[in-house]
Amino acid sequence: MSASRYDCIVVGGGHNGLTCAAYLARAGRSVLVLEAQEAVGGAARTREFAPGFRVSACAHLLHLMPGWLSRELDLARRGLRMAAERMPTFALSATDGVLRIDPRAQDPPAGLSDADARAYPRYAARMNRLAAALRPLLEAVPPRLGTGDWRDRLALLRLGSRLRLIGRRDLREALRIGGMCVQDLLDEHFESPLLKGALAFDAVLGTNYGPRSPGTVFTLLYRMAAGTASAHALSQPAGGLGALCEALAAAASGAGAEIRTGVPVASIVLRDDRAAGVRLETGEELKAGCVISNADPGTTYLGLLGAEHLDTGFVRRVAHLRTRGMAAKLHLALERPPRFAGLDDPSPGRIVLAPSPESIERAFNHAKYGEFSTHPALEILVPSAADPTLAPPGKHVLSAIVQYAPYRLAAGWAGHRDRFLDAILAQLEAHAPGLRASVCAAELLTPQDIESQFRIRGGHWHHAELALDQFFMVRPVPGAAQYRAPVRGLYLCGAGCHPGGGVMGVAGRNAAREVLREAA
Amino acid sequence: MLTETEPHYRQPLLRTPFHERMRAYSQVDALVPWSGYSTVDVFTGVEQEYFAIRNSASLYDLTPMVKYRIAGPQARRYLDRLLTRSVGKLAPGRVAYAIWCDDRGRLIDDGTVFRIAESEYRLCTAERQLDWLLDSSIGFDVEIAEVTADIAALALQGPCSCSVLRAMGLAGVEALAPFEFKHFVFGAGTRALVSRTGFTGDLGYELWVDPPEAERLWDGLMDAGRVRTIRPVGSRALNIARLEAGFLMPNIDFVSSAHTLRNGTARSALELALGWLVDFAKGHFTGRRALLEESRRKPLRRLAGLDVVGTKPAHNALLYSDRAGRRQVGSVTSAAWSPTCKRNLALAMLDAPHFEMGRQVWAEIYVNRELVWERRMVPARVVERPFFAPARRRATPAGDF
Numbered sequence: 001m002s003a004s005r006y007d008c009i010v011v012g013g014g015h016n017g018l019t020c021a022a023y024l025a026r027a028g029r030s031v032l033v034l035e036a037q038e039a040v041g042g043a044a045r046t047r048e049f050a051p052g053f054r055v056s057a058c059a060h061l062l063h064l065m066p067g068w069l070s071r072e073l074d075l076a077r078r079g080l081r082m083a084a085e086r087m088p089t090f091a092l093s094a095t096d097g098v099l100r101i102d103p104r105a106q107d108p109p110a111g112l113s114d115a116d117a118r119a120y121p122r123y124a125a126r127m128n129r130l131a132a133a134l135r136p137l138l139e140a141v142p143p144r145l146g147t148g149d150w151r152d153r154l155a156l157l158r159l160g161s162r163l164r165l166i167g168r169r170d171l172r173e174a175l176r177i178g179g180m181c182v183q184d185l186l187d188e189h190f191e192s193p194l195l196k197g198a199l200a201f202d203a204v205l206g207t208n209y210g211p212r213s214p215g216t217v218f219t220l221l222y223r224m225a226a227g228t229a230s231a232h233a234l235s236q237p238a239g240g241l242g243a244l245c246e247a248l249a250a251a252a253s254g255a256g257a258e259i260r261t262g263v264p265v266a267s268i269v270l271r272d273d274r275a276a277g278v279r280l281e282t283g284e285e286l287k288a289g290c291v292i293s294n295a296d297p298g299t300t301y302l303g304l305l306g307a308e309h310l311d312t313g314f315v316r317r318v319a320h321l322r323t324r325g326m327a328a329k330l331h332l333a334l335e336r337p338p339r340f341a342g343l344d345d346p347s348p349g350r351i352v353l354a355p356s357p358e359s360i361e362r363a364f365n366h367a368k369y370g371e372f373s374t375h376p377a378l379e380i381l382v383p384s385a386a387d388p389t390l391a392p393p394g395k396h397v398l399s400a401i402v403q404y405a406p407y408r409l410a411a412g413w414a415g416h417r418d419r420f421l422d423a424i425l426a427q428l429e430a431h432a433p434g435l436r437a438s439v440c441a442a443e444l445l446t447p448q449d450i451e452s453q454f455r456i457r458g459g460h461w462h463h464a465e466l467a468l469d470q471f472f473m474v475r476p477v478p479g480a481a482q483y484r485a486p487v488r489g490l491y492l493c494g495a496g497c498h499p500g501g502g503v504m505g506v507a508g509r510n511a512a513r514e515v516l517r518e519a520a
Numbered sequence: 521m522l523t524e525t526e527p528h529y530r531q532p533l534l535r536t537p538f539h540e541r542m543r544a545y546s547q548v549d550a551l552v553p554w555s556g557y558s559t560v561d562v563f564t565g566v567e568q569e570y571f572a573i574r575n576s577a578s579l580y581d582l583t584p585m586v587k588y589r590i591a592g593p594q595a596r597r598y599l600d601r602l603l604t605r606s607v608g609k610l611a612p613g614r615v616a617y618a619i620w621c622d623d624r625g626r627l628i629d630d631g632t633v634f635r636i637a638e639s640e641y642r643l644c645t646a647e648r649q650l651d652w653l654l655d656s657s658i659g660f661d662v663e664i665a666e667v668t669a670d671i672a673a674l675a676l677q678g679p680c681s682c683s684v685l686r687a688m689g690l691a692g693v694e695a696l697a698p699f700e701f702k703h704f705v706f707g708a709g710t711r712a713l714v715s716r717t718g719f720t721g722d723l724g725y726e727l728w729v730d731p732p733e734a735e736r737l738w739d740g741l742m743d744a745g746r747v748r749t750i751r752p753v754g755s756r757a758l759n760i761a762r763l764e765a766g767f768l769m770p771n772i773d774f775v776s777s778a779h780t781l782r783n784g785t786a787r788s789a790l791e792l793a794l795g796w797l798v799d800f801a802k803g804h805f806t807g808r809r810a811l812l813e814e815s816r817r818k819p820l821r822r823l824a825g826l827d828v829v830g831t832k833p834a835h836n837a838l839l840y841s842d843r844a845g846r847r848q849v850g851s852v853t854s855a856a857w858s859p860t861c862k863r864n865l866a867l868a869m870l871d872a873p874h875f876e877m878g879r880q881v882w883a884e885i886y887v888n889r890e891l892v893w894e895r896r897m898v899p900a901r902v903v904e905r906p907f908f909a910p911a912r913r914r915a916t917p918a919g920d921f
Contacts, residue, residue: 273809302658302659307601307660308803308804311622312601312602312652313655316655316658319655319658
């Protein structure tokens with residue numbers, strides 16, 4: 001089998017790698033996907049973390065994948081089903097009660113003050129318009145600057161005309177708020193701390209920012225823009241996120257791609273300065289016309305390829321990428337359904353514990369100095385409520401994203417993981433009395449665990465921080481933002497590329513397009 | 521040396537360990553800064569010093585030359601990725617002239633690499649490069665340290681340089697081949713690393729010692745060279761000699777691509793006619809892909825040597841394809857009347873195809889006749905470099921003059 005040569009080898013079977021493989025195979029390429037773990041999925045995998053309890057091991061919501069992508073790959077026919085869709089968000093506060101926010105709704109959540117209720121539709125309408133204008137940008141292959149290539153010029157022209165289309169007032173507003181911090185924007189519109197907390201939380205989810213960090217309006221718009229294209233806004237696939245990747249894998253292999261798991265790749269092999277295959281950790285060498293890496297830019301360039309095959313200036317840019325994760329993931333196996341104060345049990349949706357922007361900023365303060373948050377902000381799901389197959393009968397699984405947990409804890413994670421877990425459980429207990437006593441197993445993944453278990457340098461789920469300076473034409477680094485590496489025959493298709501992570505699949509599709517374009 | 525009490529911006533230029541000795545020979549107090557050090561531009565007179573380089577023996581203080589120690593198991597691989605030429609063939613005890621480029625193949629700097637030991641090298645450059653050297657070390661098991669102040673260095677250049685070293689007691693030094701170095705002991709046990717290298721294109725050596733030994737080295741050389749009229753020389757005299765040898769001077773003949781601000785002013789290794797230092801076959805190095813692509817295109821411009829009619833140096837002259845000066849095709853970067861070649865020499869950056877050997881261009885030269893300025897259009901011809909290459913510079917064993 002190793003004597004054969006593939007048109008394309010995809011290193012890494014995450015959702016982008018599988019998406020890329022599916023598109024390449026559909027175009028008639030012979031494709032081999034190599035996944036280091038025993039199952040495909042990467043950071044979108046469902047794993048058993050305690051006997052009988054399964055959970056989406058890293059990403060736990062399907063929110064950003066465009067509808068056309070799942071239709072093109074016919075994922076429904078491949079067995080993808082949603083256990084819950086368009087889940088409402090419940091913002092919880094010990095003092096201000098509960099606020100229910102429905103995704104994309106322009107009507108104000110019930111229970112707001114008159115002023116907030118009046119402001120909400122205006123705010124939501126404008127943000128949705130700006131997000132809609134941003135959306136095509138997310139799906140495009142970024143153009144290169146100063147090349148003279150007609151495709152680049154056309155793309156830049158389109159970009160310019162699209163900006164004009166959104167109109168003068170909205171464009172002015174976009175320029176005004178684009179670099180702002182989300183707290184200032186929210187303070188302009190609202191007075192309810194709970195509402196502002198919930199909206200600010202979305203802006204900083206998975207980032208190295210607090211609500212007062214500049215650029216957080218951009219991250220919020222990014223999330224909204226990707227969300228507007230999604231067919232499955234705030235959805236939970238039946239069987240967890242792993243089920244999505246199984247459907248993607250089925251789409252890929254259905255089109256003729258070969259998928260091998262438990263096969264870690266040691267390095268990318270160059271021949272005549274062109275990517276010509278991979279060397280496995282077993283020493284076996286596999287040949288290919290081109291190599292597409294689903295791994296993050298640091299792993300791909302500095303690990304699999306090696307700095308010595310790259311120019312110093314390029315390596316410098318890769319090394320300067322901000323790639324450290326700041327979010328931890330918590331999984332709890334529960335004997336009883338959790339009872340959150342003010343909610344029907346168990347969870348009917350997505351629960352956010354961020355009672356005010358200030359509370360998030362205070363949680364973030366710790367992280368700035370290399371400490372974990374003593375009162376972390378949380379995004380909580382009880383996936384077993386909508387999908388009982390994830391837990392033994394009557395029992396439940398709780399899955400939470402915890403902010404903030406710096407990649408490099410000043411004191412080191414080794415001795416402090418239990419204390420952090422304790423702080424999170426205390427936070428949960430305050431909102432769901434009795435939860436702590438019902439915990440029969442817990443798994444806490446710090447960014448370092450995410451790094452080692454999912455092979456993401458820095459443990460950032462976007463592979464590289466999502467920010468204006470690491471976005472679009474300069475993502476992951478200037479000069480290599482078109483999924484193409486500076487080495488011929490090597491491509492990147494992961495979250496480190498435009499448009500980023502969050503289980504979108506667009507990077508995988510775009511990378512496949514670039515591969516096919518070069519071969520054509 | 522730096523003192524701890526004053527912040528650096530209140531301190532004067534650093535002094536090399538040869539400073540006191542040099543001041544004693546300086547008649548005109550013409551000092552210029554170089555890499556943060558005070559160095560001598562002229563001791564007595566440029567011509568006098570120049571003739572010491574070409575006719576007897578000269579001493580030049582090299583200490584401000586920036587020196588890096590590069591060591592570790594992957595030092596060779598590191599240098600092969602940094603430099604455009606292969607250092608794989610460089611044996612311990614050998615030196616190589618080398619250049620390094622940015623990602624786009626544009627020259628950052630040139631320098632010499634000494635292979636001190638199996639996995640230890642020394643890189644000598646005109647300007648500081650630590651950030652580039654460190655960023656180049658990402659992914660390599662190698663240690664890089666600046667050792668400029670830890671080593672005092674003198675260049676002993678000229679036809680009599682070997683005789684001076686022998687007179688000082690360096691037995692067997694004549695056997696050193698060009699670009700070879702060895703440790704020698706002289707006087708009462710002073711250790712010096714002696715390399716047969718230099719910036720004059722002549723027979724010559726560079727001597728590297730611990731700073732406390734610097735004055736002993738100076739005194740030893742001046743004593744041993746007295747009968748051969750050895751003379752300390754400044755940068756101005758050296759600049760004529762290096763032009764005769766066809767060597768490039770940073771910030772004169774090229775600006776490091778790390779320092780250029782304007783678009784299009786950085787020069788690639790190929791444009792600077794340094795293609796002979798670029799080894800495309802050795803594997804990857806920074807700038808390789810860009811240079812390879814450039815080598816497949818028609819060159820736009822190239823550095824060339826010029827022989828200018830007349831005796832007036834064509835300093836900064838604009839160059840034209842026609843006598844009327846309608847079309848500019850380049851400009852002069854360095855120029856000097858060469859007393860040894862008896863030719864009016866220049867280095868120039870010329871547009872294609874004017875850099876081709878034997879082509880004639882016109883130099884616009886301004887002549888100052890007692891403050892009455894005249895403009896002259898003077899023919900200049902592209903000629904081979906080096907302009908001056910005496911057999912003694914390569915002869916081994918070295919000549920005893």
